[in-house]
Amino acid sequence: MADTYQGRIQPRSAPSPIKAIKSLFVADFLVLTKSSRALIAAIMSPVYVLVISRSSKAQAKLGGSPFLLTLSVTLGLLSLSLISYTLMVARDRERGVFQRLRVTPAPTWTIMASCILKQVVVSEVLTEIVLIVSSQLLHINITFADYPKTMLIALLEAFVFLAIAQSLVGLLKSATTVSAVGSFLFATPLLTGLLGVSGVLGETFQSFAKWTPVGTIMAIFQAALSQTQWDEHTSLALLACFGYIVVFGFIGVRYFKWDAR
Amino acid sequence: MAGIEGEGNRSRINSILGVALQSTSFQAELSISQLVKLYGGLYNLDLSPKNIALALERSGLSEESRKRFKQLSGGQQQRLSLLIANIARPLLLLLDEPTSGLDPQSRRGLWSEIESNRRGGGSILLTTHSMEEAQSVCDRVAIIDHGKIITVDTPQNLITKHASDPRVLKVSRGKVTLEDVFIGLTGGEIRG
Numbered sequence: 001m002a003d004t005y006q007g008r009i010q011p012r013s014a015p016s017p018i019k020a021i022k023s024l025f026v027a028d029f030l031v032l033t034k035s036s037r038a039l040i041a042a043i044m045s046p047v048y049v050l051v052i053s054r055s056s057k058a059q060a061k062l063g064g065s066p067f068l069l070t071l072s073v074t075l076g077l078l079s080l081s082l083i084s085y086t087l088m089v090a091r092d093r094e095r096g097v098f099q100r101l102r103v104t105p106a107p108t109w110t111i112m113a114s115c116i117l118k119q120v121v122v123s124e125v126l127t128e129i130v131l132i133v134s135s136q137l138l139h140i141n142i143t144f145a146d147y148p149k150t151m152l153i154a155l156l157e158a159f160v161f162l163a164i165a166q167s168l169v170g171l172l173k174s175a176t177t178v179s180a181v182g183s184f185l186f187a188t189p190l191l192t193g194l195l196g197v198s199g200v201l202g203e204t205f206q207s208f209a210k211w212t213p214v215g216t217i218m219a220i221f222q223a224a225l226s227q228t229q230w231d232e233h234t235s236l237a238l239l240a241c242f243g244y245i246v247v248f249g250f251i252g253v254r255y256f257k258w259d260a261r
Numbered sequence: 262m263a264g265i266e267g268e269g270n271r272s273r274i275n276s277i278l279g280v281a282l283q284s285t286s287f288q289a290e291l292s293i294s295q296l297v298k299l300y301g302g303l304y305n306l307d308l309s310p311k312n313i314a315l316a317l318e319r320s321g322l323s324e325e326s327r328k329r330f331k332q333l334s335g336g337q338q339q340r341l342s343l344l345i346a347n348i349a350r351p352l353l354l355l356l357d358e359p360t361s362g363l364d365p366q367s368r369r370g371l372w373s374e375i376e377s378n379r380r381g382g383g384s385i386l387l388t389t390h391s392m393e394e395a396q397s398v399c400d401r402v403a404i405i406d407h408g409k410i411i412t413v414d415t416p417q418n419l420i421t422k423h424a425s426d427p428r429v430l431k432v433s434r435g436k437v438t439l440e441d442v443f444i445g446l447t448g449g450e451i452r453g
Contacts, residue, residue: 013273013276013305014272014273014275014276014305015302015303015304015305019302019305020302020303022302023298023299023301023302023303024299024303026299027288027291027295027296027299030290030291030295031288031290031291034290034291034329035290092288095286095289096282096284096285096286097285097286097287097288099282099284099285100282100285100286100287101303103275103278103280103282103285104275104300104303104304105272105273105275105276105303105304105305106272106303107272108271
């Protein structure tokens with residue numbers, strides 16, 4: 001459309017979804033760059049894990065370098081989803097930012113699509129950073145073919161955690177409560193998945209933990225990084241991940257309120 | 262509205278509406294020129310930097326173009342809200358208590374802008390608790406009590422029509438004003 005602001009011609013058409021997402025995405029990204037503390041924390045925490053565990057002794061005790069790489073990516077993506085994303089959505093909802101956007105002609109779904117798209121892009125960038133740092137610090141031989149494979153699994157992981165985060169902001173309204181529960185959930189699945197999968201809490205807990213979101217993702221990650229074979233459990237873990245996305249995503253969309261009141 | 266069915270046409274209806282709601286806000290981290298660009302895009306306008314600068318100048322915000330929304334004063338925030346509500350020159354502009362919490366100078370400044378919008382064509386629906394504001398900027402005033410319109414007319418006609426109403430005279434402190442009419446018709450008890 002021509003630049004019509006100066007003229008008297010009134011635009012009577014709503015923007016296309018692509019144009020609306022483009023405008024929203026640019027704005028969301030600018031907001032992200034200007035409130036970067038949560039983003040820096042999300043990137044620094046996996047890098048910190050890699051730095052402290054770079055000695056071969058530590059790597060051996062912690063389950064090997066592919067496990068540490070998986071752990072670092074999972075830590076970063078969990079932090080991005082359950083802390084950064086939930087807080088941003090809850091805060092914008094409380095401020096009335098979403099309600100202001102909803103009275104424009106842009107299709108409503110594009111508002112949330114832009115938020116999710118931004119998270120996915122940041123998740124992929126974070127994974128890329130962790131891969132590069134891992135190859136340097138843990139001396140993992142990451143081949144050219146490993147990059148797209150890892151990015152694809154990171155995408156799946158990002159969607160699983162974003163679906164959980166979306167269900168959190170769907171079920172809870174207050175930004176303070178979302179922040180508190182988000183921090184709790186950040187630690188809980190991480191510890192359940194990690195400690196459970198490692199087997200230190202016993203076999204029963206191990207068989208439960210390997211079906212948790214973190215447990216399934218770690219199984220897929222490790223198989224993709226050729227530490228373990230792609231077997232029936234890995235295929236079922238992949239199915240479980242899609243199940244988590246559908247169930248939590250449904251809850252997040254069904255119960256989400258644009259207004260905090 | 263304007264020949265468009267409301268049901269299932271939210272985007273089309275919103276494209277002919279300009280809205281400034283009291284309870285909503287903009288992204289606090291964005292500068293005001295970034296906000297104008299964003300909302301221009303959402304109203305299907307491709308605003309060039311030159312046109313954004315011109316729009317901000319018209320609203321007296323050119324010096325604040327690089328400031329973040331959260332750094333603006335209440336009056337400047339309301340002027341930006343009005344600018345964005347009016348960005349696509351809508352057929353109907355909905356303003357929800359646009360001068361609430363502003364100092365007298367900012368309030369007068371905003372009234373002038375509302376006047377200028379009205380002269381530019383289109384209609385404005387303004388909700389306010391300030392009868393002074395209603396008297397200053399409105400052609401017609403509807404008094405609403407408990408969700409029902411109890412009277413509609415020009416501000417002057419409302420005063421003339423209800424000047425001898427005992428309920429209005431009871432609350433009046435001298436010459437009957439629109440506020441006396443409002444309180445007289447809606448009752449004196451404090452509302453939540």
